[in-house]
Amino acid sequence: MSTVSGREVAVSGAGSAAERRPEAARGGGSAPGARAVSAPAALLRLLGSEIGLTFRRPRNIAMLAVLAVVPVLIGVALRAFGGPDDNDGGGPAIFTQVTGNGLFLTFAALSVLVQLMLPVAVAVVAGDSVAGEAGIGTLRYLLVAPAGRTRLLAVKYANAAVFCLAAVTVVALSALLAGLLLFPAGPITLLSGGTIPLFDGLLRIGLVVLYVAAGMAALAAVALALSTLTEVAVGAIASTVVLVIVTQVLGVIPQLSGLQPYLLTHWWSGFDGVLRDPIATGDMGQGLLVFAAYAVVFGSIAWARFTGKDVTS
Amino acid sequence: MSERTRRGRAMRWGVPVAAIAVVAGALGAGPVIAAVQGEPALPERTAEQLLADATKATRADVKPMSGTVIQTASLGLPGLPEVAGMGGTSPAALLAGSHELKVWYGGEGRVRLALPGRMSETDLIANGNQVWLWESDANKATRIKGADARQGAGPEKALPTAATPQLTAAEVLRRAQADTVVEVTNTERVADRPAYQLVLKPKDGASLIREVKLALDGETFVPLRVQVYARSAAEPAFEIGFTSVTFTPPAAENFTFTPPAGAKVEERTFGARDQESGAEHDRAEGLRETIKTVGEGWTSVAVLPFSEKDLKAGLSQGRGGGQSDGQGSGQGGGQGDGRGGQDANAIVDALLKSAKPVSGAWGNGRVVQTKLVSALLTDDGRLLVGAVTPEKLAEAAGRR
Numbered sequence: 079m080s081t082v083s084g085r086e087v088a089v090s091g092a093g094s095a096a097e098r099r100p101e102a103a104r105g106g107g108s109a110p111g112a113r114a115v116s117a118p119a120a121l122l123r124l125l126g127s128e129i130g131l132t133f134r135r136p137r138n139i140a141m142l143a144v145l146a147v148v149p150v151l152i153g154v155a156l157r158a159f160g161g162p163d164d165n166d167g168g169g170p171a172i173f174t175q176v177t178g179n180g181l182f183l184t185f186a187a188l189s190v191l192v193q194l195m196l197p198v199a200v201a202v203v204a205g206d207s208v209a210g211e212a213g214i215g216t217l218r219y220l221l222v223a224p225a226g227r228t229r230l231l232a233v234k235y236a237n238a239a240v241f242c243l244a245a246v247t248v249v250a251l252s253a254l255l256a257g258l259l260l261f262p263a264g265p266i267t268l269l270s271g272g273t274i275p276l277f278d279g280l281l282r283i284g285l286v287v288l289y290v291a292a293g294m295a296a297l298a299a300v301a302l303a304l305s306t307l308t309e310v311a312v313g314a315i316a317s318t319v320v321l322v323i324v325t326q327v328l329g330v331i332p333q334l335s336g337l338q339p340y341l342l343t344h345w346w347s348g349f350d351g352v353l354r355d356p357i358a359t360g361d362m363g364q365g366l367l368v369f370a371a372y373a374v375v376f377g378s379i380a381w382a383r384f385t386g387k388d389v390t391s
Numbered sequence: 392m393s394e395r396t397r398r399g400r401a402m403r404w405g406v407p408v409a410a411i412a413v414v415a416g417a418l419g420a421g422p423v424i425a426a427v428q429g430e431p432a433l434p435e436r437t438a439e440q441l442l443a444d445a446t447k448a449t450r451a452d453v454k455p456m457s458g459t460v461i462q463t464a465s466l467g468l469p470g471l472p473e474v475a476g477m478g479g480t481s482p483a484a485l486l487a488g489s490h491e492l493k494v495w496y497g498g499e500g501r502v503r504l505a506l507p508g509r510m511s512e513t514d515l516i517a518n519g520n521q522v523w524l525w526e527s528d529a530n531k532a533t534r535i536k537g538a539d540a541r542q543g544a545g546p547e548k549a550l551p552t553a554a555t556p557q558l559t560a561a562e563v564l565r566r567a568q569a570d571t572v573v574e575v576t577n578t579e580r581v582a583d584r585p586a587y588q589l590v591l592k593p594k595d596g597a598s599l600i601r602e603v604k605l606a607l608d609g610e611t612f613v614p615l616r617v618q619v620y621a622r623s624a625a626e627p628a629f630e631i632g633f634t635s636v637t638f639t640p641p642a643a644e645n646f647t648f649t650p651p652a653g654a655k656v657e658e659r660t661f662g663a664r665d666q667e668s669g670a671e672h673d674r675a676e677g678l679r680e681t682i683k684t685v686g687e688g689w690t691s692v693a694v695l696p697f698s699e700k701d702l703k704a705g706l707s708q709g710r711g712g713g714q715s716d717g718q719g720s721g722q723g724g725g726q727g728d729g730r731g732g733q734d735a736n737a738i739v740d741a742l743l744k745s746a747k748p749v750s751g752a753w754g755n756g757r758v759v760q761t762k763l764v765s766a767l768l769t770d771d772g773r774l775l776v777g778a779v780t781p782e783k784l785a786e787a788a789g790r791r
């Protein structure tokens with residue numbers, strides 16, 4: 079009990095840090111009771127506290143708000159100036175289709191945001207998860223709780239994955255609302271020329287959200303691994319973003335096209351398979367396998383580093 | 392730090408190393424499994440038996456099937472402009488890189504071919520005499536009249552790729568003549584199925600083609616893959632083949648097409664295009680009659696009366712600029728849309744820039760060489776094209 083109260087003292091004494099971790103401090107305070115509670119329940123409570131923290135941080139809320147605004151901006155721009163077809167710009171055909179069916183705004187917005195804005199948001203949350211705690215000195219107090227380092231890391235990753243899903247869902251819902259308000263809605267014309275009812279279209283949007291969230295969760299594993307390597311959160315976040323940009327540059331160099339199937343970024347926008355008839359499960363399945371491979375490799379690196387490192391701050 | 396924690400730390404890092412090894416193993420396992428399974432599972436057949444079986448299979452009705460075809464071209468076109476940026480479904484883009492084509496065949500003239508691009512798709516759906524070309528990029532559905540899928544392979548020719556394995560293989564089989572060394576292996580695996588492989592090697596050293604490999608399914612004798620190897624490279628210069636194939640009847644929905652609401656719907660008669668280009672089409676027909684061939688078999692050279700200006704005009708009209716690879720040039724299906732013409736023009740410009748001036752007893756000209764095809768444009772207005780060395784072209788130019 080003394081260590082726990084020690085943590086409480088340290089946390090409340092740290093000013094901004096106390097503000098940062100009130101929930102965890104409360105969780106820590108009930109730690110002796112948690113021994114009696116079953117392990118999964120304790121784990122869930124830790125996860126709940128992490129998620130609460132993530133979604134209460136002003137920075138994260140601001141990021142989600144920006145993500146929600148972009149689809150609306152795209153929709154308003156398309157509504158005001160017409161699709162790229164009208165001025166013969168020859169842009170991506172997906173934007174042309176938005177003006178005909180509002181549901182396509184979801185696909186258009188996701189295909190734009192998945193390139194950089196969603197990865198940046200995910201990098202901020204996942205890159206901050208361990209390094210941020212180490213940076214403000216709360217990591218060692220977290221480790222005092224009887225959760226164990228492996229479980230703590232699992233909770234951190236689950237938290238990042240939940241944020242990925244939330245961010246993608248926010249984009250999809252905002253785009254869906256904007257699309258339905260600004261443009262006519264109706265049965266969806268697939269890329270293959272077939273038509274499916276509106277409800278089926280919504281189901282397929284759900285599949286896209288899950289696919290993109292899985293892709294983002296793979297990036298979260300990379301960011302988490304980088305986060306365990308440093309005590310400076312900005313370092314982990316920036317190196318993740320740089321990694322994303324470098325990968326994308328590698329992906330567009332025609333001479334290196336052989337590299338593409340191994341690049342994480344190459345698969346992020348691979349969700350167009352749901353718009354085909356029949357759904358191109360092969361390509362998307364391959365994408366999911368790539369995501370899983372990245373998550374396993376970088377997750378294990380994060381684990382090896384985090385469970386073995388000396389936590390001094 | 393104690394010895395124990397240090398060892399523990401080293402062992403921990405074994406986990407990510409193992410994870411990387413597992414992923415790398417999974418990546419490499421495909422070919423390894425294929426190699427292990429590649430024991431001769433098929434009875435041995437001679438080339439004649441195999442050719443006969445294959446011919447029989449091409450004549451008889453092909454079983455309903457569906458699958459994914461990958462086409463890869465590395466033709467070594469000099470200074471090819473950035474055609475990849477023009478969209479995955481642009482016909483000219485097929486000249487470089489790797490492209491995927493989905494095939495559904497339902498028997499009785501029911502075919503669907505889909506060329507997926509990123510966020511776009513080009514579909515050709517043939518159901519009896521109902522033939523539709525759907526381009527999602529342009530939101531355009533084109534009904535092609537006068538093409539009946541039941542009369543042979545008409546609609547397949549109309550698709551930009553114009554080359555399913557069946558068609559390409561038929562062309563290769565036709566060429567198998569006395570000037571070819573033919574070998575058969577029975578250990579090949581294509582699209583995870585045991586297959587026979589027919590290897591055709593030209594005897595004439597002047598041919599740029601080293602060998603043509605044709606893989607036939609061990610059970611149905613459906614051609615599964617065609618590879619064309621150039622003398623100058625170890626990797627195939629042109630390859631088209633199934634990466635996955637199933638011989639079960641595909642769902643009937645694949646072969647029905649109704650233009651979606653809001654799409655542009657056009658009608659076009661197969662063969663003769665719209666009236667505007669009718670005159671030019673006649674001119675192209677006239678040109679075709681004036682084409683002479685010099686030599687035979689692998690080293691035959693086509694001689695066309697063409698000047699640079701004609702070449703560009705002809706290409707912008709869309710007469711199969713993408714078919715200069717020597718394979719299936721006889722079934723050249725033009726694309727006839729403006730974009731394809733522009734792409735072709737850009738390619739021709741790049742090719743002409745890279746042309747080397749040559750001269751000989753026959754006069755002066757410029758020669759363009761790729762891995763599989765050389766072309767000689769003489770100053771007296773002839774274009775010589777063939778899958779042969781430039782020396783052979785010059786020799787042909789001397790023979791008037």
